[in-house]
Amino acid sequence: MITRAGWGLAAASALVYAAGAPLGYGQAAVLAVTGLAAVGAGALWTLRGARLEVRREVTPVKVARGEPAVAVLHVRNAGRWRHSGLVARDTCRDTTVTVDVPSLARRSARTVSYRLPTRRRGRTQVGPLLLDRGDPFGLARRSIAYGRADVLLVRPRTVPLTPLHSGRRRHLDGLASRSAPAGASSFNGLREYVIGDELRHVHWRSTARTGTLMVKELTDVNLPDTVVVLDTRASSYEGDDAFELAVDVAASAACAVARDRFPVRVLTGDGELLHAKGGPGEDEEVLDRLTLVERSDRAEPPRHALRQAGAGGALVLVSGDHAALADAAALRRRFDQVLFVRVGAPAADGGPRAAGVTVIEAADLGELAAAWPR
Structure with missing residues (x-):
């Protein structure tokens, strides 16, 4: 060309x-x-034909928004002639990254690396990679595509938070409730055996020490169950940056629960996004799902999502609109603890308040971590 x-x-x-x-x-x-x-x-x-072997690697393939991601380009000259004037062009969403490849002698190889843009959250396609070969005077250029496109997952940023504890009655091991999930039982003490007790609950070490048949007394534990609701209405945010902060806040709250192996549900204006039940690695799934969330003019207000939330546990509602506080306040009696996080610049009068609802104004993740209940 x-x-x-x-x-x-x-x-x-x-x-x-x-x-x-x-x-x-x-x-x-x-x-x-x-x-x-x-x-x-x-x-x-x-x-003129150029026998080049080209391979590109993206590392890491999952990165938090704003953190560095690097593409490593390996180019090998498999021909008999020296090649110069090579320029690699890689595309990452709407951005084109251009990097010069040093001159390649015959049978030699070069490795170059370059940063990929990670400011925007989402599933980002990297490539296809184009290698431009030009003449020494820049009068003509030939572009050849190499390899396939890679995928870079730019996920929400998070800060460490403490899970919100729910429940109204404590025992030796923590929170207790009749509404605990099946199988969530914990040791609460010893007592003498009575007819009808299961033999699998016999504590043989204490029995041998006391000479009396002793059984373990188990109490159901109410795991800290958390519901995170993210307002995805476009009208609730002043711009993309405010919505990205809201996603970061929701991710931080949900991951704090999932990392401690407790149940958490994530709801948006389009319905339930995820229901993590406390298994290993579910915090990674939380981040992967929230990576793809977008705001929309057709999203339902938070009160519609709250109708699916059930009752009990803790509620975290994230929005950029002060009016969403009314939705959380209307259902505060259904939850043990209700938290409303409003993202964006703080209101001059401090913003509205509601009885039974903890309100946090967060202009960034640092303010969220400082105001989060402990």
Whole structure:
């Protein structure tokens, strides 16, 4: 492909010939032919076959928003001739990253690396990779695509938070409730055996020490069950940055629970996004799901999501609109603890308050961590 410089030289050569030939200037013809010959030679230079082995790696493939992600490019010259003037062009969403590849002698290899943009959250396609080969004078260029596109997952940022504890009655091991999930039992003490007790609950060590058949007394433990509701209405936020902060807040609250192996549900204006039940690695799934969340004009207000939340446990509602506090306040009696996080610049009057609801104004994640209940 002829570059702008090549077309410019070709046009200038034609103009020189058109202006000088009628006047009998032989030098004009020589200059015109030389210019056109240079453009033709550049085109032939780029058409020459290049045996290149190209491989690109993206590391890491999952990164928090704003953290560095790097593409490592390996280029090997498998041909018999030196190759120079190589330029690699990689695309990452709407951004094109350009990097010069050093000259490659025959049978030699080069490795170059470059940063990928990670400011925007989402599932980002990296590539396809284009390798441009140009002539020494920049008059012609040939682009060849290598390999396939890779996927970079730019996930929400998080800060360490303490899970919100729910429940109304404590025992030796923590919170207790009749509404505890099946199987969430914990040791609460010893007592003498009575007819009807299961033999699998006999504490044989205490029995041998006391000479009396002793059994373990178990109490159901109410695991800190948390519901995180993210307001995804476009009208609730002043811009993209405010919504990205809201996603970061929701991710931080949900991951704090999931990392401690406790149940958490994440709801948005489009319905339930995730129901983690306290298994290993579910905090990673929380981040992966929230990576793909977008705000929308068709999203339902938080009160619709709260209707699916059931009752009990802790509620965290994240929004950029002060009016969403009314939705949390209307259901505060259904939860043991209710937290409303409003993202964005703080209101001049401190914003509205509601009885039974803890309100946090967060302009960034640092303010969230400082105001989070402990």
